[in-house]
Amino acid sequence: MISSSVNAAQSAGSGKHSVPDTGRLVELLAQVAEADRAAFHLLYQATSRKLYGVVLRIMKRQSLAEEVLQEVYLRIWNRADSFEASKASPITWMMTIARNRALDEVRRRTPELDDNSEIEMIADGSASSPHGRAEVSQALGRLQTCIDGVGGQQAQMVKLAYLDGLSREALATRFSQPVGTVKVWLHRSLKQIRACMAEVLS
Structure with a gap:
């Protein structure tokens, strides 16, 4: 039904x-x-x-x-x-x-994102109150700064994976890299982004 x-x-x-x-x-x-x-x-x-x-x-x-x-x-x-x-x-x-x-x-x-509340908030994108929308906007700004700090293809890959929803296989095809390499790049990039977010929020 x-x-x-x-x-x-x-x-x-x-x-x-x-x-x-x-x-x-x-x-x-x-x-x-x-x-x-x-x-x-x-x-x-x-x-x-x-x-x-x-x-x-x-x-x-x-x-x-x-x-x-x-x-x-x-x-x-x-x-x-x-x-x-x-x-x-x-x-x-x-x-x-x-x-x-x-x-x-x-x-x-994307299990590596389990503890990343900033990315989760942006992925949700459904805040209806002005305060909620302001929080999302601020989080997006912080996250964008930290992602840009990764640089190069890795930054593009993080955006495509976690903000646009592309699979690891799709990313591997797009960047002409093995799936295993994509996973390693994402893992390293996320560690750097988390460290950056922690510094920004401290």
């Missing part, structure tokens, strides 16, 4: 989409918590474009975003009974699940 709707969510991509009112989503989640598949289908139709946008901003690749979106809705199905309307709105609760699952996948694919 989920996979048959992913393409619809993707094709809607940049179009405006109004999410149903909070009360209706609360009702649907309550029904999903009781394993109501019809309610789950309606919930998916109502919110999938919004959650797909959240995931795509983080994953940056449509094929990966589609896979993660399906997993997000499986989590929503399994966790619907834990939703508490007194603590968060339904769409905020679901967007949090989507964001966390996408970031988990980014970490899994």
Whole structure:
């Protein structure tokens, strides 16, 4: 049921989409918590474009975003009974699940970034408050300075890998280097960037 709707969510991509009112989503989640598949289908139709946008901003690749979106809705199905309307709105609760699952996948694919909160913040890019946007902008400036300090192809490679989402294989082809060399370059570059970030923030 989920996979048959992913393409619809993707094709809607940049179009405006109004999410149903909070009360209706609360009702649907309550029904999903009781394993109501019809309610789950309606919930998916109502919110999938919004959650797909959240995931795509983080994953940056449509094929990966589609896979993660399906997993997000499986989590929503399994966790619907834990939703508490007194603590968060339904769409905020679901967007949090989507964001966390996408970031988990980014970490899994790039484990060397697990402790790099600055890059994670920029990869997310979904801050909605002025304060959040200011933090992202400041982090981007700090990170850009440190990446530029790496210099040469290594700096380009870091940007393509962690800000544009290119795989190690794609980088190897682009830079005419073995995959093993790409991994070594990224590892060394990240160590230098972390040291630079620590100095800037100290």
